[in-house]
Amino acid sequence: MQFPKPSAYAAHWAHDPSVVYLNHGSFGGTPRVVMEAQRAWRDRMERELVRWFVEEHWQAIDQARRALGVFLNCPWDSIAPIPNATQAVATVFANTRLSPGDEVLITSHEYPACQNNARWWVSKQGASVVVADIPFPIRSAGEVTEAILAKVTARTKLAMLSHVTSSSGLVLPVEEIVPALEKRGVRTLIDGAHAPGMVPVDLGALGASYYTANCHKWICSPKGSAFLYVRPELQEGFRPLALSNDAEKPKAGRAQFLTEFEYVGTNDMTAFYAIPDAIRVMGGMVAGRDGASGWTSLMRHNRELCLKGRDIICKRLGIEPPAPDGMIGSICTMVLPPHPSALRERLAQRPTKYHDALWDVLLEKWRIQVPIWTVAKTGHRTCRISAQVYNSVEQYEYLAEALAVELEAERGL
Numbered sequence: 001m002q003f004p005k006p007s008a009y010a011a012h013w014a015h016d017p018s019v020v021y022l023n024h025g026s027f028g029g030t031p032r033v034v035m036e037a038q039r040a041w042r043d044r045m046e047r048e049l050v051r052w053f054v055e056e057h058w059q060a061i062d063q064a065r066r067a068l069g070v071f072l073n074c075p076w077d078s079i080a081p082i083p084n085a086t087q088a089v090a091t092v093f094a095n096t097r098l099s100p101g102d103e104v105l106i107t108s109h110e111y112p113a114c115q116n117n118a119r120w121w122v123s124k125q126g127a128s129v130v131v132a133d134i135p136f137p138i139r140s141a142g143e144v145t146e147a148i149l150a151k152v153t154a155r156t157k158l159a160m161l162s163h164v165t166s167s168s169g170l171v172l173p174v175e176e177i178v179p180a181l182e183k184r185g186v187r188t189l190i191d192g193a194h195a196p197g198m199v200p201v202d203l204g205a206l207g208a209s210y211y212t213a214n215c216h217k218w219i220c221s222p223k224g225s226a227f228l229y230v231r232p233e234l235q236e237g238f239r240p241l242a243l244s245n246d247a248e249k250p251k252a253g254r255a256q257f258l259t260e261f262e263y264v265g266t267n268d269m270t271a272f273y274a275i276p277d278a279i280r281v282m283g284g285m286v287a288g289r290d291g292a293s294g295w296t297s298l299m300r301h302n303r304e305l306c307l308k309g310r311d312i313i314c315k316r317l318g319i320e321p322p323a324p325d326g327m328i329g330s331i332c333t334m335v336l337p338p339h340p341s342a343l344r345e346r347l348a349q350r351p352t353k354y355h356d357a358l359w360d361v362l363l364e365k366w367r368i369q370v371p372i373w374t375v376a377k378t379g380h381r382t383c384r385i386s387a388q389v390y391n392s393v394e395q396y397e398y399l400a401e402a403l404a405v406e407l408e409a410e411r412g413l
């Protein structure tokens, strides 16, 4: 089978052309022109660093917050810049006062770093983490809502759940779950690391207490450009993990929430300044279809491509889709056909640089970058595809063929 070409949009990215890159989900990917915009911000900063940090940094941050506020439909001054979603989650836990016996609810699909932070911060206060088990594969979004609400008790103080889960790649029905939890007096922390730019995000309508996301994933800004939204009435006394100079010197006319988060010690925040550039560039990448905005068209394009990729792989491997279409955005995780357990155990002993020797083989032999993960609890071996505008249908056909060939080769080992 011929090595597949990416789509024509790939010219906007600086990818290695010898690799079929099907893992936008892990670290995103920034178009060349957005990287140039970040360089321009850095050049401005480096011309006169003192003036930059005293006079101009705030304006650049506010400009980025305003663009995000429009994109996410929330007040611009509810948004704190933060390097990544992991730190945002830790920050929310650090600001959550719990008593012994209190409970924090999470799901079994939460990202490992977020689970680690939940356990660390919650156990320090003598409280406990309760896990709502979400099935995978899954038949309906309602199963998620049921699993979460079934675990709410009078001691539940906070619930953390992903908007789009990481390794299982599911869009969770947060629009249904958040109001149900908040109504029961449970504060909600939504880990939207993958969501903005993949699915519509309307923070005004959602009503979550806290929402964090990585703009570097599907908005395609540079790495280090995450945000933490804190609902206005929860901002008083809400502080970053580290306090800098202005913690003890509030600025006249500026909320302490803004002051403390926008300067947490010296840092290069050019990735955050470049968010409006990324929003503009990605929003203009795919021509609006049927009167839809550029962003709506881009999200639709990526989702349709992802569903096509899923269908190609499921058909070639003779497997079932993992979830209803409504729970799929631009990443999709499929459960690979299982091997007999003795073979599975032997295969798991093979050395790997990544997570599974199959991942290494796909990269080294086929030049495909795609994650292969095993779910510890169920033993399901999975493959998660991503679909960004630079990917092509031929790339999924090539992956399907590679998987079929390598899984067959494994059966003979």
Ligand SMILES: Cc1ncc(COP(=O)(O)O)c(C=O)c1O
Pocket: 025, 026, 084, 085, 086, 087, 111, 113, 114, 162, 164, 165, 166, 191, 192, 193, 194, 214
């Ligand atoms: C759902 C989810 N949450 C949190 C994170 C953590 O992001 P970061 O490593 O940028 O903090 C990721 C990373 O992929 C993720 O997928």
